[in-house]
Amino acid sequence: MKSHIVVSLLASTILACSAPVFAGQAPFAASAPDIALSSRDRVYAAEQFSNTVSVTDPATNRLVGVIRLGDPQPGNFSPLYKGQVLVHGMGFSPDHRTIAVVSIGSNSVTFIDTTTNLVKHTTYVGRSPHEAFFTPDGKEVWVTVRGEDYVAVLDGKTYEEKTRIKVPNGPGMQIFSPDGKYGYVCSSFTPETLVISVADHQIVGRVAQESPFCPNIAATPDGKQVWFTLKDVGKTQVFNAQPPFNLLKTIDTGPITNHVNFAHNANGTFAYVTIGGLNEVKVFRIDDFSQVATIAVGKLPHGVWPSGDGSRVYVGLENADALAAIDTLSNKVIATIPIGQAPQAVNYVPDAVPAGDGTAGLEPLGVAGQAAHLTLASINETKAGGTPPTSISLFDQGLIQILQASVTGLEPKKPHVLALSSHPDGTGTLELLSAFTTNPAGSAIVNTTGPIRQIVQNDARAERRYLVIAEGTPAQPGRIVQRQILN
Incomplete structure (x- = not known):
């Protein structure tokens, strides 16, 4: 048996x-x-x-x-x-x-x-x-x-x-x-x-x-x-x-x-x-x-x-x-x-x-493992939280980076711009990086390229810039709706 x-x-x-x-x-x-x-x-x-x-x-x-x-x-x-x-x-x-x-x-x-x-x-x-x-x-x-x-x-x-x-x-x-x-x-x-x-x-x-x-x-x-x-x-x-x-x-x-x-x-x-x-x-x-x-x-x-x-x-x-x-x-x-x-x-x-x-x-x-990660939130927030924040990755490509933003929490189907501001609160002159239109869910995936990490993480305050999102177009940017959350 x-x-x-x-x-x-x-x-x-x-x-x-x-x-x-x-x-x-x-x-x-x-x-x-x-x-x-x-x-x-x-x-x-x-x-x-x-x-x-x-x-x-x-x-x-x-x-x-x-x-x-x-x-x-x-x-x-x-x-x-x-x-x-x-x-x-x-x-x-x-x-x-x-x-x-x-x-x-x-x-x-x-x-x-x-x-x-x-x-x-x-x-x-x-x-x-x-x-x-x-x-x-x-x-x-x-x-x-x-x-x-x-x-x-x-x-x-x-x-x-x-x-x-x-x-x-x-x-x-x-x-x-x-x-x-x-x-x-x-x-x-x-x-x-x-x-x-x-x-x-x-x-x-x-x-x-x-x-x-x-x-x-x-x-x-x-x-x-x-x-x-x-x-x-x-x-x-x-x-x-x-x-x-x-x-x-x-x-x-x-x-x-x-x-x-x-x-x-x-x-x-x-x-x-x-x-x-x-x-x-x-x-x-x-x-x-x-x-x-x-x-x-x-x-x-x-x-x-x-x-x-x-x-x-x-x-x-x-x-x-x-x-x-x-x-x-x-x-x-x-x-x-x-x-x-x-x-x-x-x-x-x-x-x-x-x-x-x-x-x-x-x-x-x-x-391939080198990147910096940032967060943008509503202009009224002082830290990430509440409304789902916009996440940004800066993927290193040698001296430059590819910026990718997962944008959320904006008004649907509206034109916006991703830009650099000379002030943390988004005031001052804007240097435009990319224009986009949000989808029906108020979101977008936004890409651009440049030495952005060196700019937004610059130790010299006079030379540092801050990422923001503004309503409007490159020709007519409007009010700031999201800004970079500082560490």
């Missing part, structure tokens, strides 16, 4: 080890087995201003190193420059051996081997691609070419473009049903999400978006729902993943609603939505859409992805140059890991490194 049990256990072990292993978490089917969190897994983040991909060990919550795809400014200004620019989007293959990294500024998809961290191919596509993801069978890679009006379809083995799927202007992101039957493509310029048959690339459904700016979309592992975010109006919408693809719910989530993804644990299946303007992640049940948690994570949360067992959710903090690890049972941040500049998309790849320590091909963080 004992020998029979031993043989049965041995046979089960051999079958388990030899069978393909796929996670029962997004983007895979709920029926697939979970993969226990381990040091064989990796968390990847695409970092827009350092042009790197950070690689983190989730078992230790330690940065292992970065894959450098390009140089910071001003190196990437050269006409002979061959690296990538604005590393942004990310997807991974069903066998967990390849990540596909989209660089917006250089119109590329870079395919990286997860075991060696080496680039094995780069495919150049149309203007300003945004995201790329493999079909569940691994045969194709769909790339949303947001600066144009099509999805580029690449061969999953050669990575060469083989066809294009015509869609409305500005496709933002695509994701697939867990069974591989449908591709869901939202738009960043047209208020419509498409459902496309993977088998023949034909449009089989259309879903109205409440606004034209969708940056992110995700399908639930049970194959029943698709969630997409609307960054400009601060909403998240849910529709039926099966015909007739009808809208199920619209949720007011908050200003600069960025990404959404799912985690399944002993308590059920939950949607995690990153709210950049509030520096929070909001957690919703997928059965009744009730909100069950609000998690303060850090400045400008962006990409989000679950571990292979659903025990953790990882969030890229765009204005904190960090990765936050959330325990999904307690919905608390258990670690914050320093990574590269302005992380965008995040992928958790289970069993990415089946052997070895996974450090080959990686570099130290270096200049």
Whole structure:
């Protein structure tokens, strides 16, 4: 009897080890087995201003190193420059051996081997691609070419473009049903999400978006729902993943609603939505859409992805140059890991490194870890608090910095300027840095470049300037509405 049990256990072990292993978490089917969190897994983040991909060990919550795809400014200004620019989007293959990294500024998809961290191919596509993801069978890679009006379809083995799927202007992101039957493509310029048959690339459904700016979309592992975010109006919408693809719910989530993804644990299946303007992640049940948690994570949360067992959710903090690890049972941040500049998309790849320590091909963080962080608040506040503050990051690029402001708390749909003032209270002559118009949620992401850190942190008071936001245009700036909070 004992020998029979031993043989049965041995046979089960051999079958388990030899069978393909796929996670029962997004983007895979709920029926697939979970993969226990381990040091064989990796968390990847695409970092827009350092042009790197950070690689983190989730078992230790330690940065292992970065894959450098390009140089910071001003190196990437050269006409002979061959690296990538604005590393942004990310997807991974069903066998967990390849990540596909989209660089917006250089119109590329870079395919990286997860075991060696080496680039094995780069495919150049149309203007300003945004995201790329493999079909569940691994045969194709769909790339949303947001600066144009099509999805580029690449061969999953050669990575060469083989066809294009015509869609409305500005496709933002695509994701697939867990069974591989449908591709869901939202738009960043047209208020419509498409459902496309993977088998023949034909449009089989259309879903109205409440606004034209969708940056992110995700399908639930049970194959029943698709969630997409609307960054400009601060909403998240849910529709039926099966015909007739009808809208199920619209949720007011908050200003600069960025990404959404799912985690399944002993308590059920939950949607995690990153709210950049509030520096929070909001957690919703997928059965009744009730909100069950609000998690303060850090400045400008962006990409989000679950571990292979659903025990953790990882969030890229765009204005904190960090990765936050959330325990999904307690919905608390258990670690914050320093990574590269302005992380965008995040992928958790289970069993990415089946052997070895996974450090080959990686570099130290270096200049990619250098940034200064400031806060702007209402002109009536003397310290950060009350109204969600505007966070500013100054990403070092040698002698200059890229300034990125996550602006919140302003009047919606109004012109404003980011400027330097000669006085802490915003009075005096203004030196204009950037003009912008707030979205319907009263928010905006504002970028500019220059030696700004040296100016706003200058020890010589006569030469120091202070960041402010004023109503109006560069030609006619008006009253100061936000000013820099001094340490």
